[in-house]
Amino acid sequence: MVDTRVVYLSVGEIEVKTITLPEVKPNQIMIKSHQASVCGSERYFYKGINVRPQDEARGMQWDPSKRNGKREHAYPIGPLGHEGGGTVVEVGSAVKEYLGGGDVEIGDRVGSLKYPTYTDYWIADISQVQPIPSSVSFEVGCLYEPLGCAAWAALHLGIKPGDTVAVNGVGFAGNVILQGALKAGAAMVVAVDVSKKKLEIARRLGALHTVNPREEDVVARVIELTDGEGVDVAVDAVGGTGIGIVQALGMVAHNGLLDLYGDNYAPIKEFCFHRLHEDAIEMRSLSPVHFTGLRSVENMREAYLAIQRGVFDLSMILNNSERYRLDEIAEVFEREASSLDEQTSLKTLIFP
Numbered sequence: 001m002v003d004t005r006v007v008y009l010s011v012g013e014i015e016v017k018t019i020t021l022p023e024v025k026p027n028q029i030m031i032k033s034h035q036a037s038v039c040g041s042e043r044y045f046y047k048g049i050n051v052r053p054q055d056e057a058r059g060m061q062w063d064p065s066k067r068n069g070k071r072e073h074a075y076p077i078g079p080l081g082h083e084g085g086g087t088v089v090e091v092g093s094a095v096k097e098y099l100g101g102g103d104v105e106i107g108d109r110v111g112s113l114k115y116p117t118y119t120d121y122w123i124a125d126i127s128q129v130q131p132i133p134s135s136v137s138f139e140v141g142c143l144y145e146p147l148g149c150a151a152w153a154a155l156h157l158g159i160k161p162g163d164t165v166a167v168n169g170v171g172f173a174g175n176v177i178l179q180g181a182l183k184a185g186a187a188m189v190v191a192v193d194v195s196k197k198k199l200e201i202a203r204r205l206g207a208l209h210t211v212n213p214r215e216e217d218v219v220a221r222v223i224e225l226t227d228g229e230g231v232d233v234a235v236d237a238v239g240g241t242g243i244g245i246v247q248a249l250g251m252v253a254h255n256g257l258l259d260l261y262g263d264n265y266a267p268i269k270e271f272c273f274h275r276l277h278e279d280a281i282e283m284r285s286l287s288p289v290h291f292t293g294l295r296s297v298e299n300m301r302e303a304y305l306a307i308q309r310g311v312f313d314l315s316m317i318l319n320n321s322e323r324y325r326l327d328e329i330a331e332v333f334e335r336e337a338s339s340l341d342e343q344t345s346l347k348t349l350i351f352p
Helices: 040-046 144-155 172-183 196-204 218-225 243-251 274-278 293-308 315-319 326-337
Strands: 003-010 013-020 028-037 084-091 109-112 121-125 129-131 164-168 188-192 209-211 231-236 252-260 282-285 323-325 349-351
Touching: 003 040, 003 326, 013 326, 028 109, 040 326, 084 144, 109 144, 129 293, 144 172, 144 293, 164 172, 164 243, 172 188, 172 196, 172 231, 172 315, 188 196, 188 218, 196 209, 196 315, 209 218, 218 243, 231 243, 243 252, 323 326, 326 349
Parallel strands: 164 188, 164 231, 188 209, 231 252, 252 282, 323 349
Antiparallel strands: 003 013, 028 084, 028 121, 028 349, 084 109, 109 129
16 A cells, blocks of 8 residues: 555645555556646646536536536645646556557556646556656656646637737747747737736747737737737647636737637626627637547547647747645645735646
8 A cells, every 4th residue: 555645635735645546447547646736727626716516517527426526626736736747656456548549557658638647656647647758858748737728729719811810928838839839830929918027038938019018008009010910820838717817809900710728717807799790700729638539539649749849849838837835735826826926836746
């Protein structure tokens, strides 16, 4: 039997518990954690910005019986952590290969799509992990879920050569999406964020213009930069409270494309859908892991292939990411959630 630490989240509180893992079932594997990372959603939940019961999703996680009758976002939330990876240390008797192919062996490096990764060891169904390609570093490979999501989104933005693009929110995902827009042939990319550090990184990655909503009317500025037309493609990579959607809709052009990446939890007040109708604006979901279980694996493998081919510059992102130990996680959440908008670490990494 293996003892391991796990993390639970309540509003303004992080609790670390020690539990004993059960026996590995035939279709499961045990993983020794190498690295986890903080998702922006967890910071919002820590602040009490959460999903109302009537707004819960009806997708793969809909069945409340799997959570002992609790709704998906009921507090305390945990065991926490859905971004991370590690090394396979035990394999169930029925496990032969990964979903999508490839033999499973002790010592394999894997990335995870499921909870919990804020831990020392965890047990997962074999369908919930994917092998990290040998040409991808362990640190990058453990970013499997967030990197796979952002890279897949960047590959499916719907951008045509010559389009103008605005990316609202240029944190980890936003800067990956920004690079995808440029690689797809965007003539101009505008980066929007309240963090001056993130805007500087976006400019170094290729954004032609940067706009800070705390310093000017962001919608008016983007309209000005596009000679009154608005951008062809506007992306919400902010999430949380819906401000990114409001900004993106305000700056997208007639017949434009509104790309939704960020997960928004709070209802958007005084939101008007008029322009969606009159301007024939197309809306697109960029949430690959939430289509189906099988498609999430296929989509993540597509994203990994792009990483292997060097489509995205990850070094600048990782060089601006902070690193902590698991026993520091309560202090990390308290500090980062105290200033959500000014969060400067592009991806906060947690090590056992």
